[in-house]
């Protein structure tokens with residue numbers, strides 16, 4: 328292999344491809360259970376645990392979990408939330424988690440900067456400049472987020488090789504329709520790189536690209552994520568480059584989530600989320 332082909336970045340061209348593709352072609356080309364069923368292997372779920380109703384989850388017997396054949400260790404849990412549950416989590420992201428001191432817009436405790444907010448952190452706060460967590464910079468992770476991740480992880484780990492996760496850091500990403508997230512790996516989690524990373528989507532849809540451990544290893548695979556979908560990165564995929572090149576306006580979002588609402592708070596949430604996407608991702612950091 329020549330020096331130039333060794334250095335070939337296979338990730339960026341695919342990122343640019345999806346960045347500029349029409350919505351229609353994104354929906355055709357990105358991998359989903361409906362368009363590319365052979366790329367997903369369903370994992371039977373044999374577990375019955377009591378799920379707290381405040382988590383807004385459907386009964387576990389109705390969940391569909393898949394291992395993704397295109398990325399070793401990547402799992403896809405197709406939206407396990409109830410409609411009301413999705414609305415509750417969107418509300419928490421806007422009215423609780425966005426009102427933090429550690430956000431992309433600084434102290435947002437009065438929520439004045441909601442439309443400008445890009446991220447908020449909970450638990451061990453991420454130092455974006457130095458790409459580290461600081462042991463002395465920590466606030467509580469709300470109980471409901473710990474419970475949600477524990478419930479999901481318990482179901483997945485008792486039916487697959489995926490280890491349990493105890494969340495110690497949470498990043499909430501707030502996307503506009505033209506936002507992107509550049510290719511990166513999540514490797515600041517010290518001893519926890521063998522622990523899964525849980526990533527939950529709400530609002531408009533997204534193309535999630537996942538490649539290899541270097542950008543030259545392979546072309547990234549494009550996956551379609553809808554509101555309520557969860558991905559779990561574990562094993563090899565935990566260390567792989569990933570990115571969001573595109574947010575796709577979901578024409579059915581209103582029909583699915585907010586049609587005929589009369590609650591004022593739901594109306595406020597809809598006026599935010601109708602052209603946004605929220606991603607909650609939970610990581611173990613030290614243990």
Ligand SMILES: O=C(O)CCC(=O)C(=O)O
Nearest residue numbers: 498500513526571606608
């Ligand atoms: O928004 C997403 O789905 C991905 C988020 C992500 O990769 C991150 O925060 O590291």
